[in-house]
Amino acid sequence: MSTAMNFGSKSFQPRPPDKGSFPLDHFGECRSFKEKFMKCLRENKFENASCRNESKEYLECRMERQLMAQEPLEKLGFGDLIDGKSETKTKF
Numbered sequence: 001m002s003t004a005m006n007f008g009s010k011s012f013q014p015r016p017p018d019k020g021s022f023p024l025d026h027f028g029e030c031r032s033f034k035e036k037f038m039k040c041l042r043e044n045k046f047e048n049a050s051c052r053n054e055s056k057e058y059l060e061c062r063m064e065r066q067l068m069a070q071e072p073l074e075k076l077g078f079g080d081l082i083d084g085k086s087e088t089k090t091k092f
């Protein structure tokens with residue numbers, strides 16, 4: 001009985017999820033983007049650098065549908081893919 005009284009002294013303090021944690025896509029709103037990304041990974045021996053466009057499109061879908069926090073694509077590592085910029089960088 002004394003342990004039941006101890007529970008009242010500690011209160012649960014909710015906190016937001018850690019960065020990178022986001023809700024599951026329960027309604028499949030971005031399923032087609034995810035499937036396209038996963039197909040690309042399988043076809044490229046899971047070399048994610050080959051599937052950056054698909055990854056970017058999937059994350060954009062999640063942000064548009066509020067399944068993850070809005071972040072600038074540059075901050076997510078896609079700065080070179082914005083506005084039709086080439087994925088490969090030219091060396092001088």
